[in-house]
Structures are given as structure tokens and as C-alpha cells.
Amino acid sequence: MIKQEIKKLAVQQAKKDAGNKQLKKESTAKYKAEIKASDNKLDKKRLKKEFKYYKKEVNKKVRYMAWTLVAVVFVILAVQFGPLVKSLLHATGASDITMDSSTPEGQAALKNGDHISLEIAKEGIVLMKNEDDSLPLNNEKINVFGLAPHVMRFGGGGSGNSDQSRKVSFFDSLDAKGIEYNKELAKFYSSNVKTGADNAGMLQMIKTMVLGETFDELENSKVSEQIIDNAKQYSNKALIFLSSSGSEASDMTVEQLQITQNKKDMIEMVASNFDDVTVIINAGNTLELGLLEDYPSIKSIVWVGTPGPYGALALADILKGNVNPSGRLVDTYAYDIRSNPASENFGDYKYDNLKKAFINYQEGIYVGYRYYETRYAKDEETYNKVVQYPFGYGLSYTDFQWEVVNSSFNEETISVDVKVTNNGLVAGKDVVQLYFNAPYIDGGLEKSETVLGDFTKTNLLEPNESEIVTLSFSVRDMASYDTSREAYILDAGNYKIRVATNVHETFESIDYTVNETVEYKTNSKTNVAYANQFEDAKGDIQYLLRSDWDGTYPSDKDISHTAPDSLLETIDKLDVIEGLELPELNQEVTLKLEDLKGLDYDDPKWNEFLNQFTLDELMDFVTNGAYKTIGIERLGIEQKLLMDGPAGFSYVFKKYEAAAYPTEIVVASTWNKDLAYLLGEAAGKEAVAYGIDGWYAPAMNIHRTPLGGRNFEYFSEDPYLSGIMSAEITKGAQDQGVIVFIKHFAMNDQETNARSGIVLWADEQAIREIYLKPFEITVKESEPKAAMSSFSYIGPKWAGEHTGLLNNILREEWGFDGFVSSDAVFGFMSADRAVVSGNDLMLDIMSPHKNKKALKKAYKENPAFIVKGLQDSVHNILYTFVNFQKN
Incomplete structure (x- = not known):
């Protein structure tokens, strides 16, 4: 056990230092100094062991990085010169792909794409908090702290990235929209930026896969009191970014989605010196943001995600008040990102008798809000301690009034008409969400407490302007799949149809009654009979049950790493169809x-x-x-x-x-x-x-x-x-x-x-x-x-x-x-x-x-x-x- 702990400490340090020569040099010197200075034989022995493990691990990590880069170079050279030229150049198309945007048609399409990109960024930004009308800025000057605004994340790594060559930086966007900011402060941080956000597709993917997320904020010790004093004289408003990037081929760690110590220190420094602080969330994954609630001076929070090359322009428009934010969250923001059951089975699990990794989806249907809204359906106090921002949440610079003007329910369709009126002072768009709550039978089919049925977004409504929107879904969408009957089952009972601002906050609830249980045996579009197709994927696993949260909650502590015989016998095994007639090929x-x-x-x-x-x-x-x-x-x-x-x-x-x-x-x-x-x-x-x-x-x-x-x-x-x-x-x-x-x-x-x-x-x-x-x-x-x-x-x-x-x-x-x-x-x-x-x-x-x-x-x-x-x-x-x- 002691040996494992020593190794664990050494491995953690090695992973931190790998790829950074200075850190490696400092850690090596530290180990040697501690060994030399120690008079205790046991301590000296422990330190020597830890140093041994450290060198082994950091060298392994560096070798892995080196071979990965060699592999990448090999691929690139193979594309250009290698013996696989014929098949490789065909596969990649590198020999003749032009993708020429310089033609009149190409330029028109490119211009249209850029326009749509900006519009999506404007409507996708989510206002998460806005106390005391912190935003919009109303021509107020701001201090922008941190390195992250200088290396804004516009996309992710891998195939999900795109051409960012025309991206507009955050500070250029502030200039373009006439937002005054402390240029001396911006210059100070800019001079300390050592690396940028790659946003370079394959390069970002490789970098993230090998090194992980390496970006962090500047230590507070490098920010002088004079810099703070000058900023306070410039304005009482401050802005900081919290960012994180994701990439194909590499998952995030819990630590990457938490606020690092340097970021915590920066938040403390800014929040304690300025009365009105705005936090920008520039990340494609949900982060842990509970810390932000500890600072009353943090008045506003804006989520921009990974908003594309014109995302900074869209953000500046929202900060300025040129655009009213209308985005809504698409994930649950929990105080602890590990509080969902799926996180118990996510990561690196390998069989010891088969060259395969595996994952147990023990959480069943209880993914995202389906878990939080169901687990804490009757415990609002605990829910509020667990969930910070619910799925579908978002604020606006204006106020909207809703009225359900019609509801039409029959055996086939649920339909609700909602009148949305802008009661505020500025134009804006609103999002109306329609959920259903199906009756749960204890011990019966697993069901989420609530499920999204439909949604719609209004047009841009001027002050005092109204619009009637219609939301609808099929009654059979409320049915649950029953593997024992190989059918979708609509249980008899009372259903709640909820017009809501987000998954947790209901505007109006309407009852819908199903008198007798309905069994849907065939697909409504094709009339093909349903049949179980994944019985061999169930495995010998206990899935999460609504009737026994504590007793069936997932855990990876006692899972078996031995592949079952059923898997060994059937993996990649095909059922060959015999007796087929061989066609005579190569006909005239x-x-x-x-x-x-x-x-x-x-x-x-x-x-x-x-x-x-x-x-x-x-x-x-x-x-x-x-x-x-x-x-x-x-x-x-x-x-x-x-x-x-x-x-x-x-x-x-x-x-x-x-x-x-x-x-x-x-x-x-x-x-x-x-x-x-x-x-x-x-x-x-x-x-x-x-x-x-x-x-x-x-x-x-x-x-x-x-x-x-x-x-x-x-x-x-x-x-x-x-x-x-x-x-x-x-x-x-x-x-x-x-x-x-x-x-x-x-x-x-x-x-x-x-x-x-x-x-x-x-x-x-x-x-x-x-x-x-x-x-x-x-x-x-x-x-x-x-x-x-x-x-x-x-x-x-x-x-x-x-x-x-x-x-x-x-x-x-x-x-x-x-x-x-x-x-x-x-x-x-x-x-x-x-x-x-x-x-x-x-x-x-x-x-x-x-x-x-x-x-x-x-x-x-x-x-x-x-x-x-x-x-x-x-x-x-x-x-x-x-x-x-x-x-």
C-alpha cells in the first residue's frame, strides 16, 4: 500500500512535468536536494523510491509524446512521399482536392456562411446571471483580466474544428463595437501569453491527446498592486474568462472542468477589488461554477461556448446591448460534475483477458436532467444544492409575459398555443419549452420524471409586441420501450403537460389522462414491428432503478475486468448465410x-x-x-x-x-x-x-x-x-x-x-x-x-x-x-x-x-x-x- 502511494505521488508529478523542461528540471533538483538534506533513513529511502518512479514515468510520458509526434510526421511524409502514395492520395484526395472559394459562387457561399455563423453565435450565447442590471454595459468602460481573453476558444480539436483563419479576436471585437477597455491592462496580459489556442484541427487534437489541457492563468504574484490600482481608477467594472477546450481523441479530466488554483486566485483578486464583475464561460464542456456564488461582486455570467470565428463579435454585441441574449443551456450545470450516475462509469476500463476496453452504461435512461429532475423530484432543497443551472435555462435583457391561449389534446397529438408578449423596454427573442411528466408505476418501466416534448423560439419582439407560438408532439412520444413486450408502452394514468421556461421551472401545467394502457407494436412511419436488437448488449449488470436509487446507484469499484465467456465466444462472429447463389461477375x-x-x-x-x-x-x-x-x-x-x-x-x-x-x-x-x-x-x-x-x-x-x-x-x-x-x-x-x-x-x-x-x-x-x-x-x-x-x-x-x-x-x-x-x-x-x-x-x-x-x-x-x-x-x-x- 505504501509503495502504491509513493508511486501515485511520483506519477502525478511526472505527468505534470512531462513536456515542460523547466518543470522537469525544477522537480529533479527538488528531489535531489530533499534526498541530500534528509537525515532520516526511511525518509531518504522513500524519496529515492519516489524519484525512481518519477524518472520512469516522466521518461515514459516523453517517449510516448515523441513516438506520437514521429507517427504524425510519418503520416504527413507518407501523404507527400511514401510508398502508399496511390491509395493514400486517393483516400485523402490530397492530389486533386481544390475546394476553391475564389470563384463568384464560392465567394457568395462563403459570405453567406460567415453571415449565418455570426447569427448563430449571437443567438447561441446564454445569459446565466445578471444582477443589478450589470449588463449591458451602457457605455461603461471595463477592465479585462486574464490570459484567456487573449486566446479565446473558437472551436475544438479534430474533425469538429473548421477554418478559423478569419476569426476576430475578443479585443478587436471590443474595438469594433466601440467598447472602451483598459488597453494598458490588456497589453500587460498580452505580453504574458506564451501559447495560443491552436484551433488547428488535427494539430489541436494531437496536442490535446498527448499533453492534455495545458493552458492556465497567470499567477497573481505577477500582477502588481500598481496594475490593480490603475485598473480601479480606470473603472469599477471588470471582466474575466473561464475557458476550457475539448478535442477529438481525448476526453476531459475532472480537474480540467474545475477552476484551477491560478484561476481561483485571479477570481479572488478581481472580485475583491471591483464592484461589478462579469464572467465569460468560453468552454464546450460544462464547468464547475459554484465558486462564483461566493463573490457578491460577480454580477453577471455569460456563456459563449465555442462560438466560431465571429463569436467574439457576437459577444461584444451582447455586452454592448446591440443584441439581446436569447440562448438557453443544453446541459445541466451541477455544482459537482461527478454528481451524475454516468460519471461513475466513464474513462479507462480494460479487460484482462481480451484486448478490449469496456464501459458499463449502468445509469440506464437517467442521463443529464433525466437523473437530476427524477432523483430530486420531491426534494427541492437537495435539488438546489446539487443543480446550479438547469437544462434549458437562460435570461434576457427584457421581460416576457406568457399566456396559454389554447390546448388541444386527443389520442394522437398534444398541442399548446402560447401567447408571448415583450413587456420590457428592449426588443428580444424568447424560448418556450414544452415538457411531459408521465406516470411512474413503482417497479414498472423506468421513466424520467420529465422529458422535453417540443420547443420553439419567437421572432424578434419589440416592446409591447406579441406572438402566438404553437408547440406540439405525438402522444406516442410519451411511451416507454418495454423489452419484455418488444413494444412502446403508454401507461394508463395522469400525464402532466408542462409549459416551462426550463426543465425545472413550470409556467403552467395541464393534465392529460390516458384511460387504458396503449401498446405500440409497430413503427408509425414504416409499420414494421418492433423487435429487440440489443439483448446481447445488456450484460450481467445492475442498471439504475428509480425505485431504489441508493441500492442500484452505479459504481466502478467492484466491476469485473474479466470479459465474460459470452463476449469471448461471440465478439466479431458473423452468422454466415449459406446456400446463396454466386453471381457471375464481369458481364458485358x-x-x-x-x-x-x-x-x-x-x-x-x-x-x-x-x-x-x-x-x-x-x-x-x-x-x-x-x-x-x-x-x-x-x-x-x-x-x-x-x-x-x-x-x-x-x-x-x-x-x-x-x-x-x-x-x-x-x-x-x-x-x-x-x-x-x-x-x-x-x-x-x-x-x-x-x-x-x-x-x-x-x-x-x-x-x-x-x-x-x-x-x-x-x-x-x-x-x-x-x-x-x-x-x-x-x-x-x-x-x-x-x-x-x-x-x-x-x-x-x-x-x-x-x-x-x-x-x-x-x-x-x-x-x-x-x-x-x-x-x-x-x-x-x-x-x-x-x-x-x-x-x-x-x-x-x-x-x-x-x-x-x-x-x-x-x-x-x-x-x-x-x-x-x-x-x-x-x-x-x-x-x-x-x-x-x-x-x-x-x-x-x-x-x-x-x-x-x-x-x-x-x-x-x-x-x-x-x-x-x-x-x-x-x-x-x-x-x-x-x-x-x-x-
Whole structure:
């Protein structure tokens, strides 16, 4: 035990010092001095052991960093010069992707995208606190403290980032809007900035993955009393930033979402010297903000998230009062970010008898507000100690009055009309939210105390102006999935329909009675019968029960790290279909792809066309799908260009110019469906101008905990809000003729171990009601033509080889008629398993030759089965291509 504690201390210090030569030098000198100075043999022995562990750990960390950088350099060199040039340049498209925005069409699309980006940033900013009319500034001068305002976070790392080359800094934005600030103070902090926020896509991802979040505030000892005195003479108003960045490939630590000691010291220094302090929250993850309540001088708090290149301009407009904030939070802000049950099973868990990591989704359906609002439904006092800001919360510079003018309830639809009147002195927009509370039967189906049913945002209302808005949802949306009956069940009883300002504060509640329990056995859109698809993903796990919070609350203390025999026996095992007839390939070419345009999917001519392929052509087509599909001239098949990412087109292999948008968490925070559509439309127009055929977006995985490294890239903790915003973006882009890849399907909710194929154990009710729901809504509302499968294993099956997920649910139950691509291919993602399970295309940058080799091996073992899978996949892809062309 003592040895473990010594090692723990050394490892903590080593991780802190790795990558920083000065810190490493200081720590080494400190250890040596303490060893030399110690007269106690036991202490000296302990210090020597700790120093030994320290050197070992810091060297390991540095070696890891070095090899990671070597790997990155190797990839870059391989792109430019390596022996993999043929397949690699095809996959990346680096040889001929231009994405030229200099044309008149490109410039018009870029200008439109920039305009939409600014509008989203303006409406996505959330006013969280505003005592004594602290904001707007009313021409008051401000002191801006800290390093963070000089390195404002505009986006995140990885594919969710975008071109930030035209970003406007915070201080340039203040100048542009005529806000006076203490330039001497700004100059002092600017001179102390050592590193900026990269916002550089792949570089930010690699940096965060290797080093973690390294930015911190300046020590107070470096801020002289004279600087403080001069600032106090300049103005009694001060402003500080609290920031944090996230990135693909790396999750956040608890410490990164807490206020560091340097930041605490800065808050203390500013709050104790100024009467009116504004705090800006510049982060894509929820932070712990309870400390801010300890300072009465902190009058206002503004959340900007990661707001895109024009986010600082939008913030300046709100500080100035040119724009009235109308955003609402899309996550619960808890005083302790670990207070949600999902945090008990989030992070690094590995099997000791299988080269896989795993996560137990023991919290079931109780994610985000579904937990807080249910657990503390009858305990307001405790709720207020746990939750600081509820889901859907946000303030305004004006006052709104609501009146429910009509409610129409029947067996099919819930509909409420609300009259919203601006009773204040300035124009503004308001958000009306509609929730339902379903009756819970003790010991019955798990149910959240309340669930978001619909929402809407008003138009800009001038003082004394009114607008009537309508909110509605289907009665069957209030049903819960019952695995024992393989149906959605609407229990008999009394339902509360709540018109609310946020999830916790009700304006008016209306009763709705269901006299007899209703069982929905089939999908309302397709009439396909529901059936359990994830029974093998449940595992031997106790899930959280509403009837026994304490007894079933998740814990990772006693979980087994031994993979069960059922997993060892079934992981990646395919049920091969025997007795299939082997098609005779390489038939004479009598049909070109264009000849099939407009034909039904099942038209016999498709079989004729697919039999014209050679086996190599089929294999090459499905394995070479990264950023650019292959063309086959003799069959009339053209290449298609497919690009990332959710916050604007993203490409890590070449610089280009494209519009950049606020990240999806900010898009969702607008609660504005029309703006989401306009984002998709703007991206679609750009795609047409740049020659892009497909867009890897939107991303709609769930903020399962505040620690998710890509939470900035996803919309919300709530599946309905996520699904509606995704559906609108999808409609906007596809209306321009662009193929949209909804992603990551499904359950890509953490980054740790994701790229090694993490095994997820989850209950089917939670899978359907939480993690699949955004995708289901998007398919239902906007009919996307493509999807991207995730890295995750749902039980024993990788998402890209899960026929229950991709065929039985996505295609049959929901009626999806497009094609599915994998996410970026890693070693566990095999084309031979994918193409026979509903995953049609491999986003494979480095290893298409390996996937083709796997297909050849599988073909030798079962040729008819593999050819059928290949033809089905190519059929799905080309059916979409030929029938969904740009205008």
C-alpha cells in the first residue's frame, strides 16, 4: 500500500512535468536536494523510491509524446512521399482536392456562411446571471483580466474544428463595437501569453491527446498592486474568462472542468477589488461554477461556448446591448460534475483477458436532467444544492409575459398555443419549452420524471409586441420501450403537460389522462414491428432503478475486468448465410449508372448492372471510401468528394478557405430550428460551389457526462433537442443536393479507448430512448441519404458490423434508404464483416489494401456470401449517388 502511494505521488508529478523542461528540471533538483538534506533513513529511502518512479514515468510520458509526434510526421511524409502514395492520395484526395472559394459562387457561399455563423453565435450565447442590471454595459468602460481573453476558444480539436483563419479576436471585437477597455491592462496580459489556442484541427487534437489541457492563468504574484490600482481608477467594472477546450481523441479530466488554483486566485483578486464583475464561460464542456456564488461582486455570467470565428463579435454585441441574449443551456450545470450516475462509469476500463476496453452504461435512461429532475423530484432543497443551472435555462435583457391561449389534446397529438408578449423596454427573442411528466408505476418501466416534448423560439419582439407560438408532439412520444413486450408502452394514468421556461421551472401545467394502457407494436412511419436488437448488449449488470436509487446507484469499484465467456465466444462472429447463389461477375457492359436513374431499388436492371463489376472493382469500391470514392469509367461511375465536419468543412491534409460555424453545442443553444436549417443550407451552398458531394455531419452523440472530449461537437444531453437540430441541418444541406452523413451511429459518447473499439454494455430501453433517438428523429424528419457508423461495440458487435443496428433498425424499422460509411478505419474495423452487415463504405485512409486482403480471404471461404454483401453495399451507395445528384 505504501509503495502504491509513493508511486501515485511520483506519477502525478511526472505527468505534470512531462513536456515542460523547466518543470522537469525544477522537480529533479527538488528531489535531489530533499534526498541530500534528509537525515532520516526511511525518509531518504522513500524519496529515492519516489524519484525512481518519477524518472520512469516522466521518461515514459516523453517517449510516448515523441513516438506520437514521429507517427504524425510519418503520416504527413507518407501523404507527400511514401510508398502508399496511390491509395493514400486517393483516400485523402490530397492530389486533386481544390475546394476553391475564389470563384463568384464560392465567394457568395462563403459570405453567406460567415453571415449565418455570426447569427448563430449571437443567438447561441446564454445569459446565466445578471444582477443589478450589470449588463449591458451602457457605455461603461471595463477592465479585462486574464490570459484567456487573449486566446479565446473558437472551436475544438479534430474533425469538429473548421477554418478559423478569419476569426476576430475578443479585443478587436471590443474595438469594433466601440467598447472602451483598459488597453494598458490588456497589453500587460498580452505580453504574458506564451501559447495560443491552436484551433488547428488535427494539430489541436494531437496536442490535446498527448499533453492534455495545458493552458492556465497567470499567477497573481505577477500582477502588481500598481496594475490593480490603475485598473480601479480606470473603472469599477471588470471582466474575466473561464475557458476550457475539448478535442477529438481525448476526453476531459475532472480537474480540467474545475477552476484551477491560478484561476481561483485571479477570481479572488478581481472580485475583491471591483464592484461589478462579469464572467465569460468560453468552454464546450460544462464547468464547475459554484465558486462564483461566493463573490457578491460577480454580477453577471455569460456563456459563449465555442462560438466560431465571429463569436467574439457576437459577444461584444451582447455586452454592448446591440443584441439581446436569447440562448438557453443544453446541459445541466451541477455544482459537482461527478454528481451524475454516468460519471461513475466513464474513462479507462480494460479487460484482462481480451484486448478490449469496456464501459458499463449502468445509469440506464437517467442521463443529464433525466437523473437530476427524477432523483430530486420531491426534494427541492437537495435539488438546489446539487443543480446550479438547469437544462434549458437562460435570461434576457427584457421581460416576457406568457399566456396559454389554447390546448388541444386527443389520442394522437398534444398541442399548446402560447401567447408571448415583450413587456420590457428592449426588443428580444424568447424560448418556450414544452415538457411531459408521465406516470411512474413503482417497479414498472423506468421513466424520467420529465422529458422535453417540443420547443420553439419567437421572432424578434419589440416592446409591447406579441406572438402566438404553437408547440406540439405525438402522444406516442410519451411511451416507454418495454423489452419484455418488444413494444412502446403508454401507461394508463395522469400525464402532466408542462409549459416551462426550463426543465425545472413550470409556467403552467395541464393534465392529460390516458384511460387504458396503449401498446405500440409497430413503427408509425414504416409499420414494421418492433423487435429487440440489443439483448446481447445488456450484460450481467445492475442498471439504475428509480425505485431504489441508493441500492442500484452505479459504481466502478467492484466491476469485473474479466470479459465474460459470452463476449469471448461471440465478439466479431458473423452468422454466415449459406446456400446463396454466386453471381457471375464481369458481364458485358450494357448498362451505365446513368441508365438506372429513377428506377426502383428492386428493379431487375440493378442486378444486371452489378453483375458487370469485376470482383476487384467491387472490393476496391467499398474499401476506398475515405474523403473520395473511386470512379469506374467503363461503368459510368464518377468519383464523389466527401468531406468533414460539423462546424464547417474540415480537411487536415491541405489548407483551404471555407466558412466556419459555431460548434454544435452553440447551435443547439440557440434553440432556433430555423437557424439550424440555415446552417445546413449555407454548408450545402458551399458544397455545391466547391464541388463537394457529401458532408460528414451533423454529429449527434449524447453528452452522457460533462467529461466527453467531443461534447462541443455534439448538441446536448437531450436526445430530442439533438435530433431536431440535426434534422434541420440535414434538411438544409440536402435541399441543396448534398449527401449528409449523420454520425456517429451510434453511442460514440466518449473518446478514451474509442479508437480501439470500446465494448459498451447497455440496456435496450436506454439505447432506444437516449442514444438512438436523435438518429431516429433525423431519419423520420429529414430522410438523410447517408450515415456514418461509430467506433463503438454495442455488446459483442462493432457498430459497423451490427446488422440489428444497421439493417433491422436503421433500414427496416426506420425506413432509411441510403448508405452507411464507417468512421475512420482502425484495425478492428474489417470490411469483410462490414459489407455483409449493412456498413457499405470504409472511410479508410491507411489500410484499404488490408481490408481488400480480408475480403479476398473471406471470399475464398464463402464466395457467394461475400459477393452478395459487396453487391448490396455497392447497390446502396450507387442508388444514392444516381438518384441524389446536385442541381
